[in-house]
Amino acid sequence: MIIWVNSRKLYCMATKKKTEKWYWNWLSKHIYMAAAAVGIVVFVLFSMLDVITRHNKELVVPSFAGMDIESAQKLAAEKHLRLEITDSVYIVRMAPGAIYKQNPLEGSHVKKNRRILLTINANMPKMVKMPSLVGYSLRQAQSELSSSQLKVGKLIYEADIATNNVLEQLYEGKPVEPGVELQSESIIDLKLGLNEADSVAFVPSVIGKPYPIIKDFLIDNSLNMGKAYFDSTVSTMQDSLAAFAYRQELVLPEGDSVARYGTAVSVYFTLDKSLIPTVEADGAEEEER
Numbered sequence: 262m263i264i265w266v267n268s269r270k271l272y273c274m275a276t277k278k279k280t281e282k283w284y285w286n287w288l289s290k291h292i293y294m295a296a297a298a299v300g301i302v303v304f305v306l307f308s309m310l311d312v313i314t315r316h317n318k319e320l321v322v323p324s325f326a327g328m329d330i331e332s333a334q335k336l337a338a339e340k341h342l343r344l345e346i347t348d349s350v351y352i353v354r355m356a357p358g359a360i361y362k363q364n365p366l367e368g369s370h371v372k373k374n375r376r377i378l379l380t381i382n383a384n385m386p387k388m389v390k391m392p393s394l395v396g397y398s399l400r401q402a403q404s405e406l407s408s409s410q411l412k413v414g415k416l417i418y419e420a421d422i423a424t425n426n427v428l429e430q431l432y433e434g435k436p437v438e439p440g441v442e443l444q445s446e447s448i449i450d451l452k453l454g455l456n457e458a459d460s461v462a463f464v465p466s467v468i469g470k471p472y473p474i475i476k477d478f479l480i481d482n483s484l485n486m487g488k489a490y491f492d493s494t495v496s497t498m499q500d501s502l503a504a505f506a507y508r509q510e511l512v513l514p515e516g517d518s519v520a521r522y523g524t525a526v527s528v529y530f531t532l533d534k535s536l537i538p539t540v541e542a543d544g545a546e547e548e549e550r
Contacts, residue, residue, distance in 0.1 A: 322377065324367035325360045326473070327499025330381070333360055341373045348379075350410070350446045351386035355498055358382060362473050367503070386444040391430070393439035399425040399453060399483065406449055413480050414448035418523040421454025425483060425522070428452045455522055462522045467506045469537050472530055475506060479526055487512045487525035494532040504530035507537045 320340060325333045330346070337344045350361055362380040365371060392409050394402040403413055414431075421428060429452035430437055437449070462483050467475050476486040487510075495504050508529035511520055531537075 318373075319370040320373060320375070322363075322365050322367055322369045322371055322375075324471075324503045325363050325377065325379065326367070326471075326502035327355075327497070328360050329356070329358055330360070333379070337377065342371070343374055343376045344379055345376050346379045346381055349381050349383040351383045351444065352446070355382045357384040359499075361502070366471055366474070383445075386446070388442045389445050391432070391437050391439055391441045391443055391449070394427045394430045394449075394451070397427045399427070399451070399480075402427050402430075402451060403477075403480065410445040411443065411447055411449050413477070414450040416480065416483065416485055416523050417450060417452045418455040418521075419452060420457070422456060423454045424456045424459045426454040428454055453522075460521045462520045462524060464511065464520045464524075464526065467509050467526070467528055470506050472501055472504045472506070475528055483522040484520070485523055485525040487527035490527065490529045492529070492531045492533070492536075495530060500532060501530070504532055505534065505537055507531050507533075 320342065322342070323336060323340060325336065325344070328336070330344075333344055352361060355361065359382045360379050361382050364378045365375075387410075389410050391411070392405045394405055397405065399416070406413055417431075419428065431450040431452065432441075432443065432447060434450070437443075464484065465478070465482055467478060470478060472489070479486050491501060491504060495501050506528045510527045510529075512525040512527055513520065517524075
């Protein structure tokens with residue numbers, strides 16, 4: 262009787278251990294399967310995210326400058342980009358409807374189907390009203406002229422208590438009153454104040470920048486655009502719009518050793534990008550100097 266009870270007890274214990282072992286094996290198996298399933302889902306999601314966002318697959322924006330819209334649309338379709346006309350200007354020497362400016366600029370890295378905003382040359386100039394700029398800062402005057410579709414011309418400095426305060430607005434060398442109608446894209450020179458205690462300008466590098474934006478870039482730094490020199494690679498208006506700066510020179514008045522506000526910067530342009538110095542080359546040149 263005792264032997265039978267012990268046998269039954271041993272049988273129950275063995276069965277219990279076997280059941281527990283099976284349970285833990287089953288549980289472990291399903292945990293591994295769940296972990297594998299989660300890993301697969303995460304991998305698929307990241308793979309899809311990589312495809313959707315085109316990670317490390319950016320496109321290089323080509324130059325549309327000088328092209329007509331039809332040709333530009335074909336090139337944009339080939340590059341998987343979208344074009345949108347957002348503004349127009351009137352350039353006398355440029356073909357009507359030709360693209361004058363783009364944003365982002367040529368060489369920018371963008372994702373597929375990115376919109377490229379275009380400024381085209383209008384068929385006819387439109388008339389706009391001259392705003393009042395006297396008393397404004399240079400930056401405010403730039404903004405006002407831009408919104409009125411007029412352009413900043415030459416910066417003319419004279420002694421005053423406030424640097425870059427607009428003292429007078431000039432059109433073709435003569436004062437122009439607010440409200441006078443002018444052709445859009447007319448050039449407005451600005452007479453500005455200059456405090457001697459704040460008269461030295463920072464001269465930025467324009468190397469590698471495209472021709473259409475350099476004048477505004479220099480004006481942002483209270484400098485004038487001097488002469489523009491184009492090498493033999495540039496032969497048409499379209500070429501000049503697509504050209505890049507590869508050299509710049511300060512035009513300092515006799516006796517001046519530093520660039521003051523209003524200093525002119527002459528710039529040399531080319532279509533040959535191999536002429537554009539690299540950052541490393543610039544550093545080496547600075548060391549040699």
